[in-house]
Amino acid sequence: MSIKGTRTTSDYLNFDELAMKGIKIIKQGKSPRLGFLVIVGINTGLRISDILKLTYEELEQDSITILEGKTGKRRTVRINVNIHEALVLLKSKTRMTCGMVFLSKNNTPYSIQYINKWLKLNFKSGKLRCSTHSLRKTFARTIFERSKDQMKTLNLLSEIFNHSSPAITRIYLGFRQEEIDDIYLSL
Numbered sequence: 001m002s003i004k005g006t007r008t009t010s011d012y013l014n015f016d017e018l019a020m021k022g023i024k025i026i027k028q029g030k031s032p033r034l035g036f037l038v039i040v041g042i043n044t045g046l047r048i049s050d051i052l053k054l055t056y057e058e059l060e061q062d063s064i065t066i067l068e069g070k071t072g073k074r075r076t077v078r079i080n081v082n083i084h085e086a087l088v089l090l091k092s093k094t095r096m097t098c099g100m101v102f103l104s105k106n107n108t109p110y111s112i113q114y115i116n117k118w119l120k121l122n123f124k125s126g127k128l129r130c131s132t133h134s135l136r137k138t139f140a141r142t143i144f145e146r147s148k149d150q151m152k153t154l155n156l157l158s159e160i161f162n163h164s165s166p167a168i169t170r171i172y173l174g175f176r177q178e179e180i181d182d183i184y185l186s187l
Contacts, residue, residue: 012137041135048132
């Protein structure tokens with residue numbers, strides 16, 4: 001939670017570094033579900049509130065259709081090979097292989113505050129602001145940067161995230177501030 005009168009935001013992080021560290025955390029077996037949460041977050045772009053509701057059974061499918069908690073809209077998400085491979089690894093490190101995935105050792109759902117604190121401890125570097133929303137932003141920024149047709153991708157990301165316009169998605173991706181910074185640095 002932020003302090004009244006302040007504005008908080010999160011930054012996108014490096015996709016490949018997050019993916020490698022997420023897999024490493026699963027393999028170490030100390031917090032395998034949280035490592036898997038990172039993999040799911042950067043590969044689906046779902047909000048944390050929707051990720052926390054996912055089950056093993058859903059993630060074993062080729063795609064899932066969810067009712068987004070924030071917007072109430074239906075969204076179909078493809079479960080890619082990165083998630084499937086990480087799920088196999090997760091199952092080898094945990095006793096539970098059915099039902100809700102993101103439960104603590106006490107079998108209670110993780111709180112968003114706990115996950116934010118854990119992410120800051122494990123993934124924060126330098127001036128970057130890291131939170132659960134960083135996973136969603138990392139998904140979007142990586143898709144955009146790897147795209148061959150960035151205008152089309154910008155429109156699709158705007159649709160995926162239910163933004164009112166691609167201009168909002170550009171701001172969400174952090175381009176506006178980067179472009180403003182470039183103006184100052186060009187002098």
